[in-house]
Amino acid sequence: MKVAIALFTVLTIAGCDKESRHVTLARAERDFTEGHYHAALDAFVDLIPTQGIPATIGAGWCEVRLGDYNSAANYFEQVSSDSMVDANAGWAFALWGLNDPAGAIQKSDVALTLDPDFVLSLDPRVTASTLHWVVAASYLQLSDYIKCIESIQKLEPSFAPNPADPNIANILLAKLESLGGAQP
16 A cells, blocks of 8 residues: 555655646746746647647747847747737837847837827837837948937937037947847
């Protein structure tokens, strides 16, 4: 009898790796908000077959935070449509991280059109202002100084440099730095 109980205990413990975690969308989101991005990514990936779009978006945002922009872009591309603000915002960050400023602008514009007051559901620190900063930085990278100024003015309406100033690129860069940057 003792052998049977010991065997049952060993088999039960050995077979409880994934099931014992009881992976839920709420748990994955909590891991994300607590900064446990690897654990959150594992949980979101496990949940994709059952939770679909929310889990895929969560996995994409984990990859953004982990700096794997190719993987992030792949997750967002799988679920992105013109009606999914969190996916388009995440895709904007992934494209920006991949040095695709035109793509970052396009996806940011989609997200901001869908929700001008955007706040990321997984992290309220990521907002419409963050996306406006990405757009402004992307226009600066493209040397479109007028559009960069217009984008910065969405963050600071009184900002009005002379676009003909020979140091305009440095002026815009300094302003973007003073605004704090984008922290996806």
